[in-house]
Amino acid sequence: NTRDYWAFGGDYGPPGTPSDQNFCCNGLVTPDRRPHPGLHEVKHIYQYIHSRPADLAARTLQIRNWYDFLNLNDVVEAVWRLTADGAELQTGSLPVPDLPPRASKPITIPVKPFAPEPGREYFLEVSFRLKTDQPWAPKGHEVAWDQFKLPDAAPAPALNTAAMPRLALSETSHKTVVTGKDFVVTFDKQAGTLTSLKFRGAELIESPLRPDFWRAPTDNDRGRNMARSQGFWRYAHAGAQLTSFQALSEADGTAIVIKTAHRLPKAEAAWETDYTVYGSGDVQVAARFKPDKTDRPKLPRLGMQMVMPQGFDRIEWFGPGPHETYLDRKDARVGRYAGTVRDQFYWDYVEPGESGNKTEVRWAALTHRKGVGLLAVGLPLLSVNALHHTTDDLQSAEHPFELPRRDLVVLNLDLVQQGVGGDDSWGAWPHPQYLIPCEETSYRFRLRPFGRNENPAQLARQRLP
Known part of the structure; x- marks a missing residue:
């Protein structure tokens, strides 16, 4: 990482020199007056x-x-x-x-x-x-x-599942495999996770989908000590315990449903996920968060995260853009935008943190340089983030050049991420309507692998029954 970076208090003088870190270097423009998002x-x-x-x-x-x-x-x-x-x-x-x-x-x-x-x-x-x-x-x-x-609209016709290629279900003591035309979906029966999605021989999953409740703190988050007030959620996904795993096949073979339930001991909550696999290659995901108590801290994020292998370097989405958007900062034109995954990280935030999010996404597609891709479609909307950095990377470095260079893609497909705030940067929370209460919540999206000659926008308009 040989790019220039902005130095700030603490970078000058001998160790122990008093400073306020980046306090006066984190506004709406860079020090040389280029706009922040x-x-x-x-x-x-x-x-x-x-x-x-x-x-x-x-x-x-x-x-x-x-x-x-x-x-x-x-x-x-x-x-x-x-x-x-x-x-x-x-x-x-x-x-x-x-x-x-x-x-x-x-x-x-x-x-x-x-x-x-x-x-x-x-x-x-x-x-x-x-x-x-x-x-x-x-x-x-x-x-x-x-x-x-505009109010002008016509509903998309539902796909005819009877006309889809048939699926095959096979099981061992350790895994459940759903095989269709050009794709294979594998579930780990011991962990209760979607561990592999192969399309025409290409693997689309490096690390499985799992619940996610945390984001790397922004300057405003650090200023109000989010680690103390909301740190309960940082590792809330860890140590998930599988409590139920079922594989159910439709009588006509057009769909197979994998139902999983987990106990999240660190979150004191249950998480249920249903994966419905169709002969078209679509995997519809329905997730439910069921906390034991509702008096826990507000959640920084509510959604799911997975890791994709290296090579899926191109992202395209339909939603607000082209710059990053958040729950309380989304005045942007809805359109179809594209770029590299690496460019979604905003280098000029003086101290790294959460970056590159996209709210109210209708669909997003990650494409490999060889043409194979993964489409994620909100049912109806998603909050999406795709970066070459893990959450821990982003909150473990004081300068962007200190971030490890990775080629994998960390993909968040969330229901919502809390607002970024900004009334001040030394204690104010985002406004109440931009916070995420700890309460039972559910959301849905679908995943669809696609090839070089397939149009993700057209695939996204298709409607499953």
Whole structure:
């Protein structure tokens, strides 16, 4: 790791020199003024032009000018676009109304009629951009935007399981194996875990799916001593004890259900997972968290984590982006984004910690350079993170260059991760609505291996019965 890094208090002077570590070096921009991901949120919250839905079926928005002295028509020009699952369908310019300071007015976007396709999501977006060059930004610089999900929708038809290839179930004292066309799914009967998913001979699992309740602390977390207030959950997954394992086959052979139940002694809770394997190669995962007590600390995260082998270096997702998003920091355009797994880690956080999360993900796909991939589809949504670092890596280094270089992919497929907060960085918690209570909770997602000539977006739109 030979990249530059930002030094801070404690890096200068002899050992024992007093410092506040990175306290004055962890804001919204790097020391050389490049934006941190959080600055995108600030810009959207601070923007002076607000659009709100008036009647989305009629394509009508209410526009408010929050400038104190400027007429909107004198300052900006506007464009709009219609997208379907991130792909642009229509676009055009929009006449900016004569709107005095602090006034509002409805406008109608001239979207041409269209018939919604099954399983697709449609979004309407408006963007306001500088009309002329300004001393601080050129003409065309975006100063405000908003995006709205349209009510236009058509349900995706359910897959016909009867037409799927048949499955074979085999069992030994140690493992249960489900074999289908081009794939093999293996469960460890002693541990009660999904240990292997092979597709056309390629292994997609390095380390099995398991419950996960912890995240690497952020600066705000460290400032309020999360290790003390929520440390109960750091190793809550460890020492899981299998209490039940069942393999059930549908009479027609179209699906096989593996039902597992674990006791989590460190969490004082039960965790149940049902894996339904279909002839299509889909593995639908239904997880349930059942704590004994509900007076435990708030959870930093509630979900499942697995490790994928090296080589699955490309991630694509449909959801807010392209920068990282969190429960209380997700003002980002919903779209289809892609990049390398290594680029999901934000190097310029002065001290490493949680990084690269994606909220409200419809689907995410990890692809190997040889073309084989793993698709994860939220039912309906997931919080997803894919990094080349483990959670322990991220909270064991003071500088990013100290992180071990790994090629494996640590993949979190969560229901939710708590907010990152930011009222201050020396004690304030995230707001209550962005915390995760300790209570019985369940969620679902599905996994689907795919090959080079298969489109993950199309596979994600398919619906299982």
